[in-house]
Amino acid sequence: MRIQVRDRELGKYFRTMLEDRLPDDELHWVDPDTPAPLTGAEVFIGPRFTAADAGTADRLRLVQVAGAGLDAIDLSALPPGAACANLYRHEHSIAEYALAATVLLRRDLLVQDRGLRDGRWLTPSRSPGMQHGRDLRSARVGFIGFGHIGRTCWNLFRAAGVAAGAAVSLSGASGRPLDGLEWWDDLDRLDDLCAASDVIILSLPAEQGTLDLIGAAQLEALGPDGILVNVGRGPVVSQDALYEALSSGAIKGAAIDVWYHYPAGSEVVAPADHDFGALPNVLMTPHVSGATRETHLARLDDIVENIERLRTGRPLLNLVTG
Template sequence: MRIMLNHRILSRFHDRLKASTHGRHDWLESFDWDPARLTEAIADVDVYVGSKLRAEDARRAERLRLVHVVGAGYDGIPMDALHPGVTVATTHHHGRSIAEHVLMSVLMLSRDVLGADRALRAGRWRNVAVDPTLPFGTTLRGRRVGVVGFGETGTEVARLCQAVGMRVRAVRRDPSAPFPADLRPDWIGGNDRLPELLADSDVVVVTVPLNAATEGLIGPAELAAMGPEALLVNVARGPVVQEEALYRALSSGTIAGAALDVWWSGPPEAPSRLPFHDLPNVLMTPHHSGHTADTFAARATEIADNIDRLERGDALGNVVRAPAAAGSTATAPPSPARAVPHDE
């Protein structure tokens, strides 16, 4: 089969992809191609691996059998433009990497690592031994973490927080859905219990997808409910939290601090129209919490396995759009979560 790999990050794992598919296929690495070259080549492609596909290219790809998204979100794939026989599959494996980033961020904010680092780089020792006015840092044992969304990322966050002695509570769309047996949350409620979770948590971690129901979910009232000692960590999507409301809450002391790995715009634009970079109580990272070798090595292995399954005629994993039966029209899946335009 001819496979087009159009993903800058996953291309760094091309040896694993080719080895896992036993070198049987013709691979085209197109992440740095100009649009015209890609459009010309895609007509002869059987499998497209990438997170974005233009509608005109999807319509031209009459030979295409599989679009394999490099991540969980498929909002960059024009489902309606694909031919009926095309399968669309996704891959995950980001939960543990993001959860470790969350735990790191909470520790950094709890110990004011950023402030201590800035001071020492400027030649000043900044600790309670030399400055009795400084507040003490806090440990995590016994602190309450509220997780908004309890899917792959949310449950991994809960697992690591639980391991260091934090008490977990969560809200999710379906509170009756099963969760891993090793987790021992204080409680799991529906989204209607969000105000209770915010008021009852020392740390709030946002992991929900961005959709019509979650856009602007955390605003002035929700931030005020958290209280002046609380921390917010957003690893979901920037617009789940209201931009101006968060800036005001951080600059006024409504909440103690925030770790932001997701923003309201993507490269090459600035992450926000507001000067979050001027606030000393904000940890800023460039949407890279899931960018570990472990995440993408596992994704490469799973994508290669699905390509092998396609070649053998076996059922594929993580299918979000099945091919239509002969003579019928493919049914589009529910609208996916929207994403800011950069790789995840």
């Protein structure tokens, strides 16, 4: 089977592993910055698929997205008979990130780290402006989005002993078990969730109906002790409202892993219009919450499994369309 791989991470770190596990297939590795035609390829692996790609595909059977997001996948351009599947396996890594970020921000560890590097001991006993940190036992965690990521985050937070949890999602619980949550509803109760929570874990995709979903009113409801952890998509949160809330102290802090601007390659690109990096109460990371080695190895398993399923005519994992 002829397979074109156009993914930076796979090519740099996992090329030999994938070739060893598909010894009878013809793998063509393509630089993501200089896409090649898909002529003859039955499988395409990568994070981006366009109408231009589809125009060169004459035998394509599977677009295997190299991650969970479909932002850069033009599903309308899929050739007749071609399927599209994506990958998960990042939920545990993201849950670890969300838990760690919450601890860092609730206990002011970012501020204290930066202060001590300058010789300033920012503790309640030595610095009048500092308050005691809060551990997880008093945290009420709200989940905006409760799919793979939200549920795994909740399991980890629950094991860590948080006080309570609740969730809103696009479809609500729809009869599914609450798994220890106090309640789970649709987005009509978004404001209720923000008002009832100390920590918000946001994992929604950016799509019609979720853009700027979190604005000034929701952040004000979260309150001055509130923490926002965004591992979904940047534009779900109004960046103007978020910057203002963080600058003014309307919320305590935020961990932002997903952004408003991204580089095409390795160039230097500011992730937002506002200078979030100048704020002491923000943990900024470059969309890496799920990008651990364990995530990539598990995804490699699923890529190989889907290719074998395609070869033998069995149902594909994580089928998006087809």
